[in-house]
Amino acid sequence: VGSLLYIKFPSDVGDVEVATTRPELIPACQALAVHPEDERYKDLVGRKARTPIFEKEIPVLADIDVDPAFGTGIVMICTFGDEQDIRWQQRYKLPTQKTIDEKGRMTNTGRYDGLDVNTARKRVVEDLRALRLVSKEERVTHKVLSHTERSDCQSPIEFLVRKQWFIKMLPLKQSVLSVCRSMEWIPLHNLQRLVDWVGSIEWDWVISRQRVYGTPIPFWHCGQCDYIIPAEDERLPVDPSKDEPPLEACPKCGSTRILGTDDVCDCWVDSSITPLVISGYLPRESYFSRAYPSNVRVQGHDIIRTWLFYTTMRCQALTGEKPFRQVLIHGHILGPDGYRMSKSRGNVIDPKEHLNEHGADSLRQALLSLTIGSDFPFKWEVVRYGKAFLQKYWSSARFAEPFIRSYIALERDPKALTMVDAWILTRLYRVARGVTQAMEEFRFHTVLETVQSFFWHEFCDQYLEAVKYRLYTEHPDEAARYVLFTVLRTTTLLLAPICPHITEEIYHVLFPERSELFSVHAQSWPDPGLIPHDRAAEQGGKVVISAIAK
Numbered sequence: 001v002g003s004l005l006y007i008k009f010p011s012d013v014g015d016v017e018v019a020t021t022r023p024e025l026i027p028a029c030q031a032l033a034v035h036p037e038d039e040r041y042k043d044l045v046g047r048k049a050r051t052p053i054f055e056k057e058i059p060v061l062a063d064i065d066v067d068p069a070f071g072t073g074i075v076m077i078c079t080f081g082d083e084q085d086i087r088w089q090q091r092y093k094l095p096t097q098k099t100i101d102e103k104g105r106m107t108n109t110g111r112y113d114g115l116d117v118n119t120a121r122k123r124v125v126e127d128l129r130a131l132r133l134v135s136k137e138e139r140v141t142h143k144v145l146s147h148t149e150r151s152d153c154q155s156p157i158e159f160l161v162r163k164q165w166f167i168k169m170l171p172l173k174q175s176v177l178s179v180c181r182s183m184e185w186i187p188l189h190n191l192q193r194l195v196d197w198v199g200s201i202e203w204d205w206v207i208s209r210q211r212v213y214g215t216p217i218p219f220w221h222c223g224q225c226d227y228i229i230p231a232e233d234e235r236l237p238v239d240p241s242k243d244e245p246p247l248e249a250c251p252k253c254g255s256t257r258i259l260g261t262d263d264v265c266d267c268w269v270d271s272s273i274t275p276l277v278i279s280g281y282l283p284r285e286s287y288f289s290r291a292y293p294s295n296v297r298v299q300g301h302d303i304i305r306t307w308l309f310y311t312t313m314r315c316q317a318l319t320g321e322k323p324f325r326q327v328l329i330h331g332h333i334l335g336p337d338g339y340r341m342s343k344s345r346g347n348v349i350d351p352k353e354h355l356n357e358h359g360a361d362s363l364r365q366a367l368l369s370l371t372i373g374s375d376f377p378f379k380w381e382v383v384r385y386g387k388a389f390l391q392k393y394w395s396s397a398r399f400a401e402p403f404i405r406s407y408i409a410l411e412r413d414p415k416a417l418t419m420v421d422a423w424i425l426t427r428l429y430r431v432a433r434g435v436t437q438a439m440e441e442f443r444f445h446t447v448l449e450t451v452q453s454f455f456w457h458e459f460c461d462q463y464l465e466a467v468k469y470r471l472y473t474e475h476p477d478e479a480a481r482y483v484l485f486t487v488l489r490t491t492t493l494l495l496a497p498i499c500p501h502i503t504e505e506i507y508h509v510l511f512p513e514r515s516e517l518f519s520v521h522a523q524s525w526p527d528p529g530l531i532p533h534d535r536a537a538e539q540g541g542k543v544v545i546s547a548i549a550k
């Protein structure tokens with residue numbers, strides 16, 4: 001919410017009224033503009049007006065981007081109040097005037113210099129009122145450009161006039177799009193976010209930042225004619241803010257004023273080389289030819305237009321190829337109230353604070369139980385469910401331990417299996433196949449649901465109950481031991497990527513003499529085809545189990 005002021009500007013055809021929410025930008029006003037078909041101002045177009053207080057003569061333009069319904073239909077073009085001002089400045093080659101400095105204070109305004117923007121706005125309004133130049137004031141809700149990118153800081157953003165370094169990117173837009181279309185997007189709809197973004201790009205890539213810390217930009221320039229002098233390859237890395245320039249004089253104009261930039265690179269300049277770094281681009285050519293492109297890029301949807309876009313553009317420009325085969329875009333975890341987590345809202349969940357209580361594997365299950373690509377509010381119930389499942393998994397492993405610790409897996413004669421044994425093994429076979437397929441397709445929620453429901457409801461609740469009598473005897477039944485061994489071992493391997501800690505523990509406890517591999521994570525993924533399966537037994541076993549349940 002702000003206030004819209006109607007301010008009188010003197011002009012060749014008498015006073016005209018201009019409505020603005022940013023009166024402090026009057027010193028940066030370069031022109032007034034009206035819509036070309038606005039009958040009210042037919043006589044004004046092409047004439048001169050003067051800015052109040054500052055008395056600067058400015059032209060009155062006609063432009064189709066002016067909204068005749070806003071305020072009085074006359075707008076100030078200031079360098080720069082918003083992005084539309086930038087377009088107008090470029091379209092009409094208007095002069096620019098820097099009135100706000102890097103510290104957010106007024107400059108080049110005379111009496112307002114040194115004031116912060118808000119104070120300056122109040123002071124300008126007071127002065128305008130004293131001159132009787134404010135005819136009306138309205139409360140309005142308007143959009144203020146503010147800092148929201150990966151932050152909830154909300155500070156207003158001002159456009160500053162500064163020289164920056166750019167990478168000429170606009171000519172690469174189409175090739176980036178075609179490369180992106182050749183990658184597999186999971187979920188597919190995120191491709192559209194990138195397509196929309198590329199379509200909306202109007203400017204080249206600003207790679208320079210005015211920060212204390214960062215990767216130096218390896219360029220010098222001529223203080224006379226702006227000629228750009230890059231660092232020599234063999235001298236890289238360089239820091240032009242300290243290092244000697246590669247040339248003593250400008251090759252273009254001969255000036256000896258060669259200036260090194262003390263700007264640093266935007267973070268995406270650094271991060272856009274990841275697929276090149278990991279594949280040994282340049283130093284390791286034979287490795288690079290095998291390792292590039294990468295298999296999969298995993299990232300959030302909020303950085304499609306930055307990390308993903310710049311990486312693709314840069315890698316494509318350098319290698320002529322896509323950087324990844326697949327792009328996996330995940331959503332965000334929102335606060336429990338469904339809003340983005342932010343300190344000001346007080347809905348931030350810090351997982352570290354609760355790790356001891358619930359365990360990392362419970363939290364991992366909760367996160368992976370969500371459909372990839374969408375945002376979800378955080379729910380403790382899901383974490384608790386994950387923990388309850390792990391408790392079930394742990395207690396069944398303890399139950400099974402004495403029966404399978406010394407068990408040596410042999411080739412089974414399927415005839416020795418009872419119908420219930422064959423049933424649960426066939427179910428395990430189907431679960432392993434389904435989970436393998438779901439893993440290939442990054443459907444982690446399906447993996448979890450399938451394993452949890454099989455292990456908990458079929459294996460623990462039904463199978464274990466049905467075979468306890470065969471185990472609690474002097475000579476526990478061999479077939480039941482074989483099933484226990486096979487189900488626990490397979491389930492442990494299937495769960496290992498999602499619950500890496502508990503599976504590692506159970507792996508070492510249950511299968512010690514078989515742990516010649518140092519970790520469950522060094523084991524091969526289970527081959528579903530090796531699990532005995534039998535469609536007839538699956539049907540028969542189901543009947544037996546439901547009979548037992550009754």
Ligand SMILES: [Zn+2]
Pocket residue numbers: 147151153154155
């Ligand atoms: Zn901020």
Ligand SMILES: [Zn+2]
Pocket residue numbers: 222223224225226227250251252253254255
């Ligand atoms: Zn020069």
